[in-house]
Amino acid sequence: NIQALVSQTSRSAESLADFAQSLERRIRAMARAHSLLTESRWQSVSIESLLHEEIAAHNLSSERALLSGPYAMLTPKAALALSLAIHELCTNAAKYGSLSVAKGKVWVDWKVLETGTIVLTWKERDGPAVITPSRRGFGSTLIERALTFETGGKSTLKFGAEGVTCEIILPPSVVQRVEKLSRDEGY
Numbered sequence: 001n002i003q004a005l006v007s008q009t010s011r012s013a014e015s016l017a018d019f020a021q022s023l024e025r026r027i028r029a030m031a032r033a034h035s036l037l038t039e040s041r042w043q044s045v046s047i048e049s050l051l052h053e054e055i056a057a058h059n060l061s062s063e064r065a066l067l068s069g070p071y072a073m074l075t076p077k078a079a080l081a082l083s084l085a086i087h088e089l090c091t092n093a094a095k096y097g098s099l100s101v102a103k104g105k106v107w108v109d110w111k112v113l114e115t116g117t118i119v120l121t122w123k124e125r126d127g128p129a130v131i132t133p134s135r136r137g138f139g140s141t142l143i144e145r146a147l148t149f150e151t152g153g154k155s156t157l158k159f160g161a162e163g164v165t166c167e168i169i170l171p172p173s174v175v176q177r178v179e180k181l182s183r184d185e186g187y
Helices: 002-012 016-039 047-057 076-095 138-151
Strands: 065-074 105-112 118-125 154-160 163-170 175-186
Touching: 016 047, 016 076, 047 065, 047 076, 065 076, 076 105, 076 118, 076 138, 076 163, 138 154, 138 163
Parallel strands: 065 105
Antiparallel strands: 065 175, 105 118, 118 163, 154 163
């Protein structure tokens, strides 16, 4: 995983400083997920815990990061892939999207379908006007392809005028446990 991060980060970096900063942040995101997995003896991690860790790393308040969904535990492989995807979404929102302005917000909600599939939706709102990027960076590639490769799920990024939306679908095979209690909260 680290080799892939180094290789891909170097291809999309505009300078040595940019490379070092981007790589360090991605490794820290992985380290946060590893810490959560270590706490569970590498059994599983909740979606909520992954989101809280990444949101805390970006110093977001509960008014700016709103979370809603049932308690759902993911396999280690899925947790690592999702943590990197959430890291990329947070980073891009902080640089260019809704989290780059004081009043911007992000809503993350997830649900478990009757089939056991998890659908997680990331929505940015109240940020600057969104323009579809002219090129796909490593972050977009990681979000759209790595999750598919690592989990067998899929993800879709949409660059709408009101903000970026990302839908992530995780198959039942990566879900360890679900409790139907729904949580609606700010971080």
